[in-house]
Amino acid sequence: MRALRLLAEREIGLTEIDPPPPPSEGEVQLAPRVVGLNHLDLWGFRGMAFAKRILPLTAGAECAAEVVAVGPGVTGLEIGQPVVPYSALVCGVCQACRAGRENLCENPAGVRGFHIDGFAQERINHPARLCVPMPEGVSLRDAACVPVAYSTVEHMLFDNAGLQPGEWILVHAGGSGIGTIAIRIAKSLGCTVITTVGNEAKVERARTLGADYIINYRAERFEGVVRKLTGKRGVHVVFENVGADTWNGSLLSLQRGGRLVTCGATSGSSGSINLMQLFQQQYRIIGSFGAPLSALRRALDRIASGVRPVIDAEYPLENFRAGLERLEKRNVFGKIMLRL
Numbered sequence: 001m002r003a004l005r006l007l008a009e010r011e012i013g014l015t016e017i018d019p020p021p022p023p024s025e026g027e028v029q030l031a032p033r034v035v036g037l038n039h040l041d042l043w044g045f046r047g048m049a050f051a052k053r054i055l056p057l058t059a060g061a062e063c064a065a066e067v068v069a070v071g072p073g074v075t076g077l078e079i080g081q082p083v084v085p086y087s088a089l090v091c092g093v094c095q096a097c098r099a100g101r102e103n104l105c106e107n108p109a110g111v112r113g114f115h116i117d118g119f120a121q122e123r124i125n126h127p128a129r130l131c132v133p134m135p136e137g138v139s140l141r142d143a144a145c146v147p148v149a150y151s152t153v154e155h156m157l158f159d160n161a162g163l164q165p166g167e168w169i170l171v172h173a174g175g176s177g178i179g180t181i182a183i184r185i186a187k188s189l190g191c192t193v194i195t196t197v198g199n200e201a202k203v204e205r206a207r208t209l210g211a212d213y214i215i216n217y218r219a220e221r222f223e224g225v226v227r228k229l230t231g232k233r234g235v236h237v238v239f240e241n242v243g244a245d246t247w248n249g250s251l252l253s254l255q256r257g258g259r260l261v262t263c264g265a266t267s268g269s270s271g272s273i274n275l276m277q278l279f280q281q282q283y284r285i286i287g288s289f290g291a292p293l294s295a296l297r298r299a300l301d302r303i304a305s306g307v308r309p310v311i312d313a314e315y316p317l318e319n320f321r322a323g324l325e326r327l328e329k330r331n332v333f334g335k336i337m338l339r340l
Contacts, residue, residue: 003121023071030065034144037336060120061113062147086130103290145309151291167236180310223249244268310334
């Protein structure tokens with residue numbers, strides 16, 4: 001069967017591998033139909049796995065799939081059923097997992113496509129307990145954004161930042177996969193959305209998503225614009241995923257008692273903070289990584305209600321290089337998808 005494999009550091013190719021055996025106890029065999037590309041995939045491509053791994057390794061951290069075989073002891077899933085698989089192989093028995101906080105699992109076996117074989121292959125065995133059935137009315141393409149991108153946003157905005165209807169929010173990288181989702185979710189709540197983008201072409205596209213104010217960060221200092229738009233008060237929430245380049249400006253964009261939630265550091269991982277500013281302004285700074293299984297279910301329900309992800313482009317699996325190149329150059333507005 002075909003598989004998109006990381007063969008060596010920064011060397012990736014479409015190869016033929018043996019199909020998996022029949023699913024074992026508690027497993028299902030999945031046929032991935034659509035795979036989403038993320039910066040997580042780029043990090044893995046560059047060797048930034050943060051853990052030992054053995055190459056070659058199948059790529060792909062998120063997908064939507066169909067069940068093609070069911071192992072012994074599996075209930076609630078059947079052949080032909082569309083599902084979204086959870087990307088991390090979490091233990092299911094530690095205190096965090098039992099509490100429904102799987103992204104804090106104490107004994108994870110790794111993340112698909114990053115430490116262990118991912119979903120960019122024609123068949124894969126996966127624990128049935130880590131498969132979320134898709135609701136009716138949700139396309140495979142939209143659902144393939146859920147395991148990483150959409151669920152990350154869901155977890156950031158609600159489990160961590162506690163976003164409320166009518167609040168002001170600053171969304172960085174409004175043209176990215178998670179940025180576009182954050183804008184759509186926030187607008188569905190009636191929030192006032194300020195977003196940053198990197199060029200004028202993305203300004204108009206962000207406006208079509210419903211963003212109220214769009215700042216080209218290459219032309220203006222976004223924190224100054226945010227302070228002006230809010231009458232020097234600042235926003236309730238900053239959705240931060242850029243890192244070093246925006247960190248200080250993000251803090252300056254917060255109102256007193258505001259919440260900054262961060263999940264990324266694509267521009268650099270080191271930032272500074274004024275401790276007096278932190279405690280005097282009573283900021284809440286929250287780190288967010290991945291999402292619990294409950295966020296995948298909520299994300300699918302939100303998509304079913306009409307809050308869909310933004311798809312920039314879709315490529316057949318054999319044309320994966322075009323998708324990776326587009327993502328690496330940040331020449332995207334929304335998500336890049338690969339169809340098997």
